[in-house]
Amino acid sequence: MDLTGKVAVVTGSGQGLGLAYAQELARRGAAVVINDVRQETADAAVAGITAAGGRAVAVVAPVGTTATAIALVDAAVATFGRLDIMVTNAGILRDKVLWKMSDDDFDAVIDVHLRGTFTCVRAAVERFREQGQGGRLICIGSPAGQRGNFGQTNYSAAKAAIVGMVRTWAMELKKAGITANAVCPVAATAMTETIPFLAPYIEGMRAGEPLPAVIRREVGMGTPGDVAGVIAFLASDAASDVTGQAISIGGDRLALWSHPQLTATAFHDGGFSADDVAAQWPTTFAGRLESVGEEFPAELTGAAR
Structure with missing residues (x-):
């Protein structure tokens, strides 16, 4: 896993997950x-790496x-001569339920x-194509973008x-040798601290307590370094x-999210009227409806720590 000679941009990398990514890439060369x-914050991150x-x-x-x-790409080229890796990690939260979310709340999160x-x-990609040696795009998603999360219309929409x-870039850039992937991390940060049942574990971790196995494995949450x-x-x-x-x-879990697939299908000659849909729904679709939101162990969400 030697990255000597490679140059990376990591957005939002002054602290938290982004800093952990930057430190690991630098450690690898x-x-x-x-x-x-x-x-x-940026200066402290640079000082720590150097x-x-x-x-x-x-x-x-x-x-x-x-x-x-x-400016980010130019800094990479001007300082280190090239660019090989782009990690898009920068993010903010403006959590509110739908009826309380303002245009500014929505736009700020979507913009970043x-x-x-x-x-x-x-x-x-413009730089990668100019260099003609491929490249790596690593874009940070979230479980909220895969399954939704209460109070996060803006964030869930952006991450989805x-x-x-x-997926589109993977097709468009394949011939240029450029890969594009999304990473959906779960780690103890200011963002996950907003989830009520996780907050005590994050607080305990900051006090030096280890995260229990159920958090690291079943919830799949650990430190930024784990990601x-x-x-x-x-x-x-x-x-x-x-x-x-x-x-x-x-935490201790690595997994792949599936691409969306058709899970139940019916056919009707001439198409479906509203009455046809109503007749078909109970037998074909009612038992196949998807859940929403992240699913956590009941012993964590239903009981105090």
Whole structure:
């Protein structure tokens, strides 16, 4: 898993999951462009990587605009001579139930997560194609985008769309040797702390308590460092044939999300009227309805810690 000579951009990498990704890529030999909206946070991340013997530079700018995307790619090329890996991790939350979510709440999350992924990937792909040596796109999704999550209309929409874009890019970029994958992490961060039954475990972890096996395995949640390995794998030559996938990782669990499939089908000559649908529904579809939201062990969600 040697990434020596490779250059990566990791958006939103001043702290949390993004910092863990950047540190792991640097540990494996890649030079890294750190991105954050706060200068002191970005500088601290760069200092930590360089102190450990890695190479890093900071670009302080909010992700979303084409200008920021170009600045990130330009920094990689100007400082390290090339770009090989784009990790789109930057994100924010503006959680509210639908009837309380404002236009600004919706737009802010869509701008950072969805538009930011699009603009950064587009800028990276332009550079990859110019270099003619392939590249790696690693876009951060979420279980919320796969199954929905209460209070996260904006976030769930953005994360679902990111997986849709990744599938499209995997087809469009195959001939250029560019892979595109989505990683859906579950880790103890400020974002997962908003889930009520997980909050005590995250608080305990910060106090030095280990996460219990049921959290690390059945919930599949661990530390940011637990996620970083799959980022390095996808960035490496070992994953040259892995593309168009949505990969779940957290704690002690690594898994693949399936692509949506037709699960129940009926046919009716001449098409379906409303009455035809009503007649067909109980026998073919009623017992095949999909659940919504993440499913967690009952002993965790139904009992106090």
